[in-house]
Amino acid sequence: MSDMADETPTSTFAPGGRHRHRRTRQPSTAVRRAVVLAMAVPVASAALAGTSAFAADKDTTATAAEGATTAVQGDGVGTDDARLVANLDARVLDQRLGADVSGVVLDADSEDEIWARNATTAMMPASNAKLATATAALTVLGPDHRFTTKVVYGHGTLTLVGGGDRTLTSDDLAELAKTAVAGLEAAGLSSVKVAVDDSLFAEPSLADGWNEGYYPTEVAPVRSLVVDGRSVEDTSLDAGKVFAEQLATAGVAVDGDVIRATAHRRDVPVARHKSAPLSDVVRTMLKTSDNNIAETLLRVTAVEAGRPATFEGGTEVVRHVLSDRYGVSLENFEMYDGSGLSRADRIPAVTLAQILELLTEPRHAHTLGSVLEGLPVAGEAGATLGPEWGRFDDPNSECAVGKVRAKTGTLTGAVALSGLTRTEDGEWRVFSFIENGSTAAPNDIKNAMDGLAATVNGCWA
Structure with a gap:
């Protein structure tokens, strides 16, 4: 450090x-x-x-x-x-x-x-x-609190919603994608847009006593969505891209680039992953x-x-x-x-x-x-x-x-x-x-x- x-x-x-x-x-x-x-x-x-x-x-x-x-x-x-x-x-x-x-x-x-x-x-x-x-x-x-990462669907878009789980892995996203694909196929859908929602946290910023040189080696910009603990400038979009690739591998076409958006309260829950306990x-x-x-x-x-x-x-x-x-x-x-x-x-x-x-x-x-x-x-x-x-x-x-x-x-x-x-x-x-x-x-x-x-x-x- x-x-x-x-x-x-x-x-x-x-x-x-x-x-x-x-x-x-x-x-x-x-x-x-x-x-x-x-x-x-x-x-x-x-x-x-x-x-x-x-x-x-x-x-x-x-x-x-x-x-x-x-x-x-x-x-x-x-x-x-x-x-x-x-x-x-x-x-x-x-x-x-x-x-x-x-x-x-x-x-x-x-x-x-x-x-x-x-x-x-x-x-x-x-x-x-x-x-x-x-x-x-x-x-x-x-100590028993678990962080929840969700996938919801609405208006042709699957949205990956971050819940502050810093331990989320590619395998966890793969399970979410598998569940989402099953739901899409059941609904007769073969393509979808992908978005990420990391609105749980405020915009990343620098703490007093930090400078921009900390990003991303010492610490990544603090966002509520990240996969495999990757230290990149935008961990949320990075996780969304991994999720989109897994959807495509499972046979669902992804329409366009991954974007940042806020999930709507009427969006349909599709899948969720819970982390290990906070302890x-x-x-x-x-x-x-x-x-x-x-x-x-x-x-x-x-x-x-x-x-x-x-x-x-x-x-x-x-x-x-x-x-x-x-x-x-x-x-x-x-x-x-x-x-x-x-x-x-x-x-x-x-x-x-x-x-x-x-x-x-x-x-x-x-x-x-x-x-x-x-x-x-x-x-x-x-x-x-x-x-x-x-x-x-x-x-x-x-x-x-x-x-x-x-x-x-x-x-x-x-x-x-x-x-x-x-x-x-x-x-x-x-x-x-x-x-x-x-x-x-x-x-x-x-x-x-x-x-x-x-x-x-x-x-x-």
């Missing part, structure tokens, strides 16, 4: 949730955090649609913080935690990480903040932003850090919440869900896209840790379980912490292979690693580490990050 040009941030949603304060074993005015107060009543889509819930009453701006560290001290401190703190204090100063580094480690079981450094500082999170996107999508849509889609997105899936989920979440299917509408819902549904702190939080490609995004380490801490609470297991399952595992081939990416293969971090689950994030000038691990006693440790601006080689930065995660696990003691 590479970065492009910076753009100026705009005003953002201000946190409105309630919070209770986490115990810190050494109180510090430099670093404070609010912990989760998760309401037991699930969020209904209608509740998210109210405009009052999204009223922004102030701007949040990125702030620079001193390199203060709050850590475990005092009576009752375990030897392992004391060693962890001492090691992190030393290892966070690794020159490979640069001077602008933040982090936090939470004990999810005791509700203690074990260690923190600049934890509330606004940082560019890169793909760690996908944690916020996934949490909002699962909460608003539900499966989220797992795939996180394992591979798929930018296109993330941006599509942001739009569909906005639609379900009754907001415009835009970057602004989607991130508005994300803020509302994190703050009002789960009580996650949005101090110094700025989000302009769903993937973390935006160089205007700012998410403090403590916010990312609070999102991950939700995964340790049994009451959220049904809704958010696929986030935990989707986090890459240290040393897992085929995911972003796999050996093919050179992760956790350093002598200091290889001890954590199979023991750490974490989301990666990489842009030029920003590397993040946020995740969870368990102690030998089975206690959850939640962590988030972010560096911005290091001039070290990317692999060197990642090795240093992996070492911090191994330290949290306790295997690099």
Whole structure:
């Protein structure tokens, strides 16, 4: 994943949730955090649609913080935690990480903040932003939600209607075409026009912090219709052409070029395809850090919440869900896209840790379980912490292979690693580490990050 040009941030949603304060074993005015107060009543889509819930009453701006560290001290401190703190204090100063580094480690079981450094500082999170996107999508849509692609017929035209399924394949379109052809033949029709309807989403646009160089290599223009995850400028027309070719192969003549049109409500339903559950889609997105899936989920979440299917509408819902549904702190939080490609995004380490801490609470297991399952595992081939990416293969971090689950994030000038691990006693440790601006080689930065995660696990003691 590479970065492009910076753009100026705009005003953002201000946190409105309630919070209770986490115990810190050494109180510090430099670093404070609010912990989760998760309401037991699930969020209904209608509740998210109210405009009052999204009223922004102030701007949040990125702030620079001193390199203060709050850590475990005092009576009752375990030897392992004391060693962890001492090691992190030393290892966070690794020159490979640069001077602008933040982090936090939470004990999810005791509700203690074990260690923190600049934890509330606004940082560019890169793909760690996908944690916020996934949490909002699962909460608003539900883990069992399936994306529907339809074919309807009217006035001599078959219209392929996109429903935001980023996992739609050529084989899926072939099944839709087969069903459509059977219907046409039964009606005595041997030719048809083909159109695509991708009106579910607003016109593709660039998020703040993006530029046109992102299209289509880093991310395709966000449309509600795509086949085989192809990165092309117009994924909808591309899918329509594939569908038209399959119709022709099945013996139905296609009259003219594929066009873009809006299906009429009186059009006759012909065929439909449903995707795998959202929980499966989220797992795939996180394992591979798929930018296109993330941006599509942001739009569909906005639609379900009754907001415009835009970057602004989607991130508005994300803020509302994190703050009002789960009580996650949005101090110094700025989000302009769903993937973390935006160089205007700012998410403090403590916010990312609070999102991950939700995964340790049994009451959220049904809704958010696929986030935990989707986090890459240290040393897992085929995911972003796999050996093919050179992760956790350093002598200091290889001890954590199979023991750490974490989301990666990489842009030029920003590397993040946020995740969870368990102690030998089975206690959850939640962590988030972010560096911005290091001039070290990317692999060197990642090795240093992996070492911090191994330290949290306790295997690099």
